[in-house]
Amino acid sequence: MIAAPFEYYAPESVSEALKLLTTHEDSRVLAGGQSLIPMMKLRLSRPSHLIDLGHIAELNYIAETNGSVRIGAMSTHNQIETSETLRQKCPLLAETAGRIGDVQVRNLGTIGGSLSHADPAADYPAALQALRAQVRLVSAKGDRTISIDQFLVDAFTTALEPGEILYEVIVAADTPGLGSAYLKQQQPASGFAVVGVAAQLEAKGGNIAVARVGITGLSSRSYRAKAVESALEGKAATAATLAAAAKLAAQGEEPLSDVYAGADYRAHVVQVATRRALEAALARAK
């Protein structure tokens, strides 16, 4: 399969990329290409101009400043999985990155590309929604920082405006006492999440002080499981509390259905995955 013809550009700075993006109508930016290249090969996407961000060094970094970790859009899943900074300051994101695709895909695929593509079964959104992450978007007109909840609009749809690119993801460094886990039930062939649950918990004096849960794969977009979070906060940190809260995982959602996993199955398995993710997160919280 060969992509439809396009003009190719390899800018070396973000300002150059933004200029190209504004100058050429019907242009798209290429990050690691693990979603866009397959889409172009299937001719589901056929941009006339392709702007490759792969040579822009300023978009590839993982840096901690003042209690937050900033992750450049062109950081690969492998870099995020193996980053010492993230393993210490935000282990949930490193763990999630390690569950994406396979070895080769993680070496090329990037966080910026994955989020901009917004596949409803992608792994990052669950973790980033649990982490209350923010994303910084830049365009020739300036930049803006919005929450991940605002960024993810629907399946394959984000808040990115024409001429805008995702520059970085910002997460808060974990405070002491938080425990986290990402648990995924995956489609065995594709590795995509049937459901993926990211959980972060903190227990104080036998009660759950903080509960943050993000869920991907179940419905057309990843979401914060607010019903689960409020069923946990302030309650006793016991297995019974976790199990009861996990039953609310699909509340308000319309589960997707496909040939591998029907809606009923997804609605059931998300409760099991949520309970297990909560148990793992609590076991790590100290």
Add this chain to the structure above:
Amino acid sequence: MKKELVALTINGLTHELAIEPNALLLDVLRRDLNLTGSKRGCDDSSCGTCTVLVDGTPMLACTLLAASCEGQEITTVEGVSEHGSLAAIQKAYGDWGGAQCGFCTPGFIMAVKHLLSVNENPTEDEIRAALSGNLCRCTGYTQMYQAIKAAIDAEKQGMAMSR
């Protein structure tokens, strides 16, 4: 779509090629350079038989534009042998029947080569994790793991002899 001149460094040699921007690295290797070791299997980033090393890291040549690889060192299965003789992993694959139909072998060899370059003494779990992006439809995985362990032993002995 007009062709563009791209310089690609493959197995230590730099080639100046006129390619179309939509050419995949796999097509340039197989069609323009006659390096047919890397295979087109699934063509949708599932099977790993097109795996090549880009700056030492395993990537899928079917999901990579050739134009994106300018300035990077590409290694294919044709570049794995050392001084005209088989690399330890190639020899061990033969000795242990690591290849059955052989179609997946080039991709596996590249994944193993990368593993051994970053981890001289991998555990069974580490070997399995490193090969998790490559599929063998003959399902001959056990012989492959035996071959890889034999290659590791051979590398160690080779190093001991060269000391």
